[in-house]
Amino acid sequence: xxxxxxxxxxxxxxxxxxxxxxxxxxxxxxxxxxxxxxxxxxxxxxxxxxxxxxxxxxxxxxxxxxxxxxxxxxxxxxxxxxxxxxxxxxxxxxxxxxxxxxxxxxxxxxxxxxxxxxxxxxxxxxxxxxxxxxxxxxxxxxxxxxxxxxxxxxxxxxxxxxxxxxxxxxxxxxxxxxxxxxxxxxxxxxxxxxxxxxxxxxxxxxxxxxxxxxxxxxxxxxxxxxxxxxxxxxxxxxxxxxxxxxxxxxxxxxxxxxxxxxxxxxxxxxxxxxxxxxxxxxxxxxxxxxxxxxxxxxxxxxxxxxxxxxxxxxxxxxxxxxxxxxxxxxxxxxxxxxxxxxxxxxxxxxxxxxxxxxxxxxxxxxxxxxxxxxxxxxxxxxxxxxxxxxx
Numbered sequence: 601x602x603x604x605x606x607x608x609x610x611x612x613x614x615x616x617x618x619x620x621x622x623x624x625x626x627x628x629x630x631x632x633x634x635x636x637x638x639x640x641x642x643x644x645x646x647x648x649x650x651x652x653x654x655x656x657x658x659x660x661x662x663x664x665x666x667x668x669x670x671x672x673x674x675x676x677x678x679x680x681x682x683x684x685x686x687x688x689x690x691x692x693x694x695x696x697x698x699x700x701x702x703x704x705x706x707x708x709x710x711x712x713x714x715x716x717x718x719x720x721x722x723x724x725x726x727x728x729x730x731x732x733x734x735x736x737x738x739x740x741x742x743x744x745x746x747x748x749x750x751x752x753x754x755x756x757x758x759x760x761x762x763x764x765x766x767x768x769x770x771x772x773x774x775x776x777x778x779x780x781x782x783x784x785x786x787x788x789x790x791x792x793x794x795x796x797x798x799x800x801x802x803x804x805x806x807x808x809x810x811x812x813x814x815x816x817x818x819x820x821x822x823x824x825x826x827x828x829x830x831x832x833x834x835x836x837x838x839x840x841x842x843x844x845x846x847x848x849x850x851x852x853x854x855x856x857x858x859x860x861x862x863x864x865x866x867x868x869x870x871x872x873x874x875x876x877x878x879x880x881x882x883x884x885x886x887x888x889x890x891x892x893x894x895x896x897x898x899x900x901x902x903x904x905x906x907x908x909x910x911x912x913x914x915x916x917x918x919x920x921x922x923x924x925x926x927x928x929x930x931x932x933x934x935x936x937x938x939x940x941x942x943x944x945x946x947x948x949x950x951x952x953x954x955x956x957x958x959x960x961x962x963x964x965x966x967x968x969x970x971x972x973x974x975x976x977x978x979x980x981x982x983x984x985x986x987x988x989x990x991x
Contacts, residue, residue: 797859
């Protein structure tokens with residue numbers, strides 16, 4: 601059986617679902633293919649998602665335009681109003697403050713499950729969107745003016761455009777032959793949530809420790825979410841610790857900034873690698889989110905890059921003018937050009953920062969710590985950096 605649609609989005613995670621929601625008012629028919637439905641969010645005082653995101657104000661505005669942001673439970677969100685960054689020298693420190701930049705917040709901390717649920721709820725009530733779940737893709741066949749996407753159950757979708765939103769190991773990217781350049785950091789991001797002794801006051805903390813990068817992000821109430829990016833040896837040691845031992849090690853690594861810690865979500869780890877693709881689009885194909893790029897999480901910008909992909913691709917498709925073929929290569933190239941600089945800048949910045957603070961050379965150590973202190977006293981540079989991060 602064959603069904604037709606304008607756009608088939610493979611992957612209904614945060615980026616794929618937000619793209620579908622952004623396209624809902626366009627009148628384009630959208631098919632969304634996802635292997636498994638997200639788990640329902642659990643909202644109790646003692647249960648917090650181990651996967652949290654720092655969503656920029658720009659991404660929040662995009663999600664609000666999609667009809668999802670305003671349905672999130674306010675009591676499960678926290679504003680980052682200040683960010684304090686520490687180098688590996690005692691005097692090396694940099695602080696960003698939202699109010700100094702004329703902003704209400706630098707970012708919002710949101711749990712993955714609640715954000716995914718809000719997007720899926722929006723899709724359930726959207727016209728022109730059909731969700732295939734659970735469903736798996738089997739093959740792609742090319743025709744003159746369409747692409748035929750065959751699902752594992754024999755269903756065939758005839759579409760003008762296929763969007764790969766299916767993660768860093770993207771099946772779509774592999775099927776269409778888009779070259780990938782991976783760089784494995786040989787690190788894990790270790791995550792856990794803690795109750796804290798001292799209030800965080802809406803402050804996010806980050807320590808560049810030479811051998812690792814530790815971040816503590818504010819959650820509602822006296823709680824924080826940890827992301828500790830470190831080599832595989834240290835990561836496995838952290839994952840093997842008892843809750844009491846993990847609490848003590850994190851408290852020591854953070855210099856007791858938030859007092860005693862108490863584990864509320866067990867530690868988990870995920871591999872870190874940067875991936876660059878040769879191109880974001882081909883005729884009748886576009887990549888978004890982790891299928892298109894991955895970055896080191898030290899800047900907390902991975903999901904925001906994906907949301908900006910969805911925003912730009914939706915804009916290109918909705919504002920296509922007299923072009924009726926949404927898979928037209930010239931149209932898709934507009935999206936690629938709009939995203940190339942942003943993605944390259946973020947990948948270069950995060951990779952360079954990681955290498956800079958990982959170096960053991962004395963002169964580089966002096967350079968990086970002096971650089972942090974110098975930026976701290978240059979308000980115009982700080983404001984430019986903030987404006988880039990909140991887009």
